[in-house]
Amino acid sequence: MxxxxxxxxxxxxxADRTSTLFSLQVEVxxxxxxxxxxxxxxxxxGAPVSQRDIEQYLNVSHTTAKGLLQRxxxxxxxxxxxxxxxxxxxxxxxxxxxHKYRDxxxxxxxxxxxxxxxxxxxxxxxxxFDLLRRIYGNVK
Numbered sequence: 001m002x003x004x005x006x007x008x009x010x011x012x013x014x015a016d017r018t019s020t021l022f023s024l025q026v027e028v029x030x031x032x033x034x035x036x037x038x039x040x041x042x043x044x045x046g047a048p049v050s051q052r053d054i055e056q057y058l059n060v061s062h063t064t065a066k067g068l069l070q071r072x073x074x075x076x077x078x079x080x081x082x083x084x085x086x087x088x089x090x091x092x093x094x095x096x097x098x099h100k101y102r103d104x105x106x107x108x109x110x111x112x113x114x115x116x117x118x119x120x121x122x123x124x125x126x127x128x129f130d131l132l133r134r135i136y137g138n139v140k
Contacts, residue, residue: 018112027104030072033068037078078095
């Protein structure tokens, strides 16, 4: 059996490489992390999403989420506004520019996922997904 250290190192290498591949292949001027935010917002289909929701979804600190959103706002992909009912809550909205790139982002994510899963059966993909969720639950 491989050492447990090798497993965690391999997981890190995979994460780093997929981020690099995404950045090299996508024509949209976004990092992989910024793209995850855009796709998360897109999946909410216009429902109000707060900065706190994004922090929880990405499992990042307030400062990290704030920085991601500031860069996305500077690039014109999102706008933020304080909630009219609760001024302590900052909501995030996709702009028309983000909607314009939605399909391209989804295609690149699908292509990268297909590349990663190449050679795996549907059953192996299911097992892998379940194992990764369990591992994530252990470290969360």
